[in-house]
Amino acid sequence: MASRPAPDIERLPATAPLIVAAGAALVAAVVILFVVGSIPLAAGFGAAALAIGVGSYAAARALPVRDGAEPAIDWSVAHALASMSSDALAVTDRAGRLVCANERFGALFPGYPAPPNLVIADWAAGQLGTAGRAAWRDGSASSGAFEAAGTKLTAHIIRVGDAMLVWRFAGVDAVDIAKQAQSLVAGPSGDRLGTAGIMVALLGADGRVRAANRVLRLRAMGDERAMIEGRDFTRFLTTDNFGIVRFEREGSSGTPLRVLEIPFIDGESAPMLVALLDEELTIPHPAIGDSATAHVRSLISLLPAGIALVGGDGRFVHMNDAFVRAAHVNPANPPLYPSDLVVREDKGALADTIRRFAQGAAHSMDMTVRFAEVPDEGVSVSIAAARGLGEAAVMLSLRDAGEEGRLKRQVAQATKMQAVGQLAGGVAHDFNNILTAVIGHCDLMLMRHAPGDSDYDDIQQILLNSNRAAALTRQLLAFSRQQTLRPQVLQLPDVVSEVSNLLKRLLGETVQLEVNHGRNLGPVRADPGQLEQVVVNLAVNARDAMLAKNPNGGGTLTIETLSVPTHEVRAMDEDVLPVGDYTALRVSDTGTGIPAEVLAHIWEPFFTTKEVGKGTGLGLSTVYGIIKQSGGYIFAESPKGRGAVFTIYLPVHAAAEPAKLPAASAKPVQGDLWGSGTVLLVEDEAMVRAVAERALARQGYTVLSAENGEAALELLAKADKPDLLISDVVMPSMDGPTMVKHVRKLYPDLPILFMSGYAEEQLRKSIDIDNVAFLPKPFSVQQLAEAARAILTAK
The missing domain is CATH 3.30.450.20 (PAS domain)
Known part of the structure; x- marks a missing residue:
């Protein structure tokens, strides 16, 4: 027992030894209360110490005392009690001097400094000083946690009478207890628990295994000598929908377990003992009425x-x-x-x-x-x-959650796409009128300028850029499914063969093209030119993705055609794809793939992941519009670790070819464009009307023009029967089809040529009239002359 001697005390009155004895008895009682926690035992030790003190006082009174001699205080009882505690204990007097301390205190604080003047951090010393003053005032106090000699401690202070403070520094053996528990779990004690059917493990604060007995290793990992330390304990367990816990290794047929958590040390970062017990279930699932x-x-x-x-x-x-x-x-x-x-x-x-x-x-x-x-x-x-x-x-x-939520999202997406499509169609219609005027005026100017003229090249540039704008407009119409299509019954391998040579030039030397055709492919009905555009757009996107992944090595683009019979479609269980026979076109690449967050937006117009200026964002939206307008379906996938896969399903065509409207695009011989006769031109856009009027007049026709349907009917009432009626479809006041129905009452055999910036398919119901043809905008002067000549020669 190491302690500091009692400090010098001034000469006291005759009763001072008795007071000191009583104080020592009180200190002894407090110390034993700290150590044991038993009030009767502490009272007994206090009484014994008081009796010893009183006996010493009586003996001292019986013996003669020399003048100037100081009373000797016997601290042996307090020292003995303090040495019994595993905590560090110290006693200080009113003046802050150390009265006594146990060996554990000396091990933590060498030199036995008097609290709160310990060799610790300044903020911790401040906490101890504050707690000491609070103990003098209130009788007891505790400090916050601090670190000394590599150990986290907390000081608990109690005032004894009005002369002393007892300091207890707890937490010294927490680490040792954890180490002891770890050795017990992994040693013979853990094996004895295993023979009783108890599987036990010591877990750290992070949930990882520090130690486990052999039976737990065997059940969790299949080998009682397996290295389980450091593994996440929860990975060894599984819970079913009824909350029953089993070992993950044993599966759903394993024995149910009862999990007991035993927190044997306080603190958030303290380890925890976990015990697992086999639990027999008489009922596999909870039954109604049990509880x-x-x-x-x-x-x-x-x-x-x-x-x-x-x-x-x-x-x-x-x-x-x-x-x-x-x-x-x-x-x-x-x-x-x-x-x-x-x-x-x-x-x-x-x-x-x-x-x-x-x-x-x-x-x-x-x-x-x-x-x-x-x-x-x-x-x-x-x-x-x-x-x-x-x-x-x-x-x-x-x-x-579930099907309802998915359907809601699909409806919202479809509604958004429909609204964007309507907007794109309206913009494209107005833009087509403008482009018709620009292209028409360029054609008229080129008729007056020879190739060597200084203005010829400028006019050609205007015409070239106008045609590029017209192509962009067609993409908008394709997305909104308002593009004019010329569907034919065809075979998909023929379309792929037609575009293969172009693809080889587009892909370059670093990208390899592979084409595979399936057997028993059914015919489909679609516009071959638009299907070629679909293949080109998908191939260009795949090329960019492969070059982005490997600029030097390229990759492989694979185009496949295959037959998908009804039973395979039914096995796919795809809600969007109706059950039936399809011919499929699959385009896959070895590029970077499509991230999940991008895959949901690839069909939206103007959405692109390319750099600014390197993509319009209309490539895939155009593909989507063409396929949907052709009655087909397209799906995009991006398997993890592979490139993108686009699969197009087109219904197998089995019905007879329907009767078509006369094709206004049938081209007569170039030298036969001149004509004669009277043409009634009805167009609400003044710029388009002026170009068409001049173009027809240059071909030898007599042109009567009107700005709307009502004006055309008034003009017909005063003029003779025309040879041809050319009219816009959508006009204010009275549209073209309504006007034509009134005209046909007067002239049933009058040939009609409709022109519009909207698609023919979109207007088919409104122009369901015999002996009519259709010319989509924008058109050139030559295309208008060819269409007029073809109709007049077919009369």
């Missing part, structure tokens, strides 16, 4: 909505099958906490909300979260307190 909790769980399991119960500790208690499917839970590795299911940005908000309801919040609330497996789709979660349901404290329900 309120089992009743509720059984009902929840039958509900189609996704519902889960969470305990007061924030862990899952139960989740039904609908919740497992909607939340994308892996049954082999179920999550412990709801926050484990969502993306990192939503973890804190969800955990805080569940904690608030677990602590007694009364009202339910909804919040939107994103599951980690599908981060692009928000799901509405309803959170409410669950009282009276056994260990459950919070109930979670997914309000927008």
Whole structure:
């Protein structure tokens, strides 16, 4: 027992030894109370110490005392009691001097300094000083945690009478206890527990295994000598929808387990003992009527909505099958906490909300979260307190999960695409009128300028850029499914063969093209030119993706045609694709693939991942519009670790070829464009009307023009019968088809040529009139002359 001697004390009155004896007895009682925690035992030690002190006082009174001699205080009892404690103990007097201390105090604080003047951090010394003053004032106090000699300590201080403070520094042996527990679990003591059927493990604060007995190693890993230290303990366990815990290695047929958590050391970072016991279940699943909790769980399991119960500790208690499917839970590795299911940005908000309801919040609330497996789709979660349901404290329900939520998102996407398509179609119609005027005036100017003229090249540049703008407009119309198509019955291999030579030039030398054709391919009905445009757009996108992945090595572009009979379509179980016979076209590459967050937007117009100025964002939207307008379906996939795969399904054509309107684009011989006769031209756009009028007049026709249908009828009432009526379809006041019906009452055999910036398919119902032809805008002067000549010669 190491201690400091008592300090010098001034000469006291005759009763001073008795007072000191009483104080020493009180100190002894307090120390034993700290050590043992028993009030009767502490009182007994105090009484014994007081008796010793009184006896010493009586003996001292019986003996003669020399003048100037100081009374000797016997601290042996206090020293003996202090040495019994595993904590560091010290006693200081009113003046702050150290009266005594045990050996543990000396080991932590060499030199036996008097608290609070210890060799520790300044802020910790300040805490001790504050706690000491509080103990003098209030009788007891405690300091915050601080570190000394590599160990975290907390000081607990008690005032003894009005003369002394007892300091106890706790926490010294916490690390030693953890080490002892670790050796006990992994040693013979753990083996003895294993023979009794108890599997035990020591876990760190991070949930990883520090030690485990042999029977637990055998059950968890299949080998009692396996290295389990450092592994995440939760990975060895699995929980089914009924909350039954089993070893993951044993699967659903394994023996159910009871998990006991034993926190034997205080503190957030302290290790924990976990014991596992085999538990026999007489009933495989909770039966209705056994208990309120089992009743509720059984009902929840039958509900189609996704519902889960969470305990007061924030862990899952139960989740039904609908919740497992909607939340994308892996049954082999179920999550412990709801926050484990969502993306990192939503973890804190969800955990805080569940904690608030677990602590007694009364009202339910909804919040939107994103599951980690599908981060692009928000799901509405309803959170409410669950009282009276056994260990459950919070109930979670997914309000927008499953098929209903997916259909809602599909309808919203379809509505958005339809609105954008209508906007694109309207813009393209007006733009086509402008381009018709620009192209027409360029053609008229080129008729007056020879190739050697100084203005010829400028006019050609204007015409070239106008045609590029017309191509862009056609892409907008294709996306909005308002493009004029000339469908034919054809074979997909023929289309691929026609475009293969062009693809080889587009792909370059570093990209290899592979073409594979299937057998028994059925014919399809589509516009061959537009299908070629589809293949070209997909190939160019694939080339860019492969060159982005490997600028020097390129890659492989594979184009396949295959037959997809009805039974294969039925086996696909695809909601969007109706059951039937299809001929498919598949385009795949070895590029970078399409990220999940981009895949949902690739069909939208003007959406592009390319650099500014290197893409219009209309390539894939054009492909989508052409395929949908042709009655087909297109799907995009991006398997992990592979490139993109686009699959187009076109219905096999079996019906007879329907009768078509006369093709206004049938080209007569170039020298036969001159004509004669009277042409009535009806066009509401003045610039288009002026160009068409001049173009027809230059070909030898007599042209009568009107700005709308009503003006045309008034003109016909005064003039003779024309040889040809050329009219716009969509006009204010009276549209073209309505006007034609009135004209046909006067002249039933009058040939009609409709022209419009909208697609023929879109206007087919309104122009369902015999002996009519259609000319899409924008058109050139030559195309207008060819169309007029073809109709007049066919009379």
